[in-house]
Amino acid sequence: MTEKVCIFGSTGSIGCNSLEVIDNLNNNGLDFSVSYLTTNTSIDLLAEQIKKYSPKGIAITDELSCDQFVSRYKFNDLEIFKGRKGILELSKRDDFSLLISSLVGIAGLEPTVNAIKKDRRIALANKETLVVAGELVNDLVKKNSSTLIPIDSEHSAIFQCLTGEKMSNVSGIILTASGGPFLNKSLDELNYVTVNDALAHPNWSMGKKITIDSATMMNKGLEIIEAKWLFNLAPSQISVVIHKQSIIHSMVEFIDGSVIAQLGIPDMKLPIQYALTYPHRVINDFPKMNFNSPLTLTFEPPDYEKFKCLKLAIDALNSGGIYPTVLNAANEIAVELFLNEAISFNEIPEILELTLNNFNDDQELSLDNIMNTDKSVRRKLKENQKFYSK
Ligand code: MN
Secondary structure: EEEEEEEEEEOHHHHHHHHHHHHHHHHOEEEEEEEEEEEEEOOHHHHHHHHOOOOOOOOOHHHHHHHHHHHHOOOOOEEEEEHHHHHHHHHHHOOEEEEEEEEOHHHHHHHHHHHHHHEEEEEEOOOOOHHHHHHHHHHHHOOOOOOOEEEEHHHHHHHOOOOOHHHHHHHEEEEEOOOHHHHHOOOOHHHHHOOOHHHHOOOOOOOHHHHHHHOOOOOHHHHHHHHHHHOOOOOHHHHEEEEOOOEEEEEEOOOOOOOEEEEOOOOOOHHHHHHHHHOOOOOOOOOOOOOOOOOHHHHHHHHOOHHHHHHHHHHHHHHOOOOHHHHHHHHHHHHHHHHOOOOOOOOOHHHHHHHHHOOOOOOOOOHHHHHHHHHHHHHHHHOHHHHOOO
């Protein structure tokens, strides 16, 4: 297997894990070269990655950080793409074959779409691409000779469980959720949790945005919407179960009642490697399951009152159209406000609910409408920030 890889967000958690996976693949006789790397602001880590992987080019989306990089580092023959414009230009390049799409938030949509239009193989970690534009993206993948393989551990699990199966034999999928750090807190106690409490995820080490989304369970809500488009399911075919141990990464139920699950220790390197090598499997020395010591797996239904974000995401999926975009934009702003300690934890779902309730969908879905709606929801919420500050 030979691939020329471009990683959007190479200094993030998925990006760093992807580079480790690539090391392993190359150690096992495969030929994965790194063509392009990108960061938002982590220029020192990016410089280390450049030294090790010698990419043709890089993009730094934060313009100030890009200027700092240029004055701090000198690499011969390194092409530098600056700012948002830069990463969009890079996404249209012809000289990479595989894109690892791991930008945070809706910022990942346009560059991923550009790469799909260029027939690239896409290893997708950016949920928002499918959350806000699933139908449009599916059409584009079909129209071009692009392939979309999920990196998200739940979707990778389902993808693996479905291998060799007919979709008409699937009765539903069950997404597992760890429940995050607040599984055992009461709704009232959630009023008083701090940013640090929310950032302490019990099983997964991830970036800040997704860690807060895991604490509110919005992450699982976004994953439901992502799964709907990835596997072409009706919303009623997707359910969520709390599985604290994060060992079963998700399950598929078939019409005969058989349930197939995928297990593994919580480590993103496994689903990343599968996305990079699919349909092949490659040996590695990543941590493995150990059934020689006692292991208890538990399952319980989620509490939709306490984790209102999960309920709101299901509602947005059922409303369809532009509503997932509205939900996602409001959530990105609410998480930012919470991280800046401008609002309390329970105000996150309040902001989402208010925003969704005050929104009238009267537009046809297009990429332009999605981007415009995203901007207008953000603008309105930012204008009202005083209202939300403590
Ligand atoms: Mn996930």
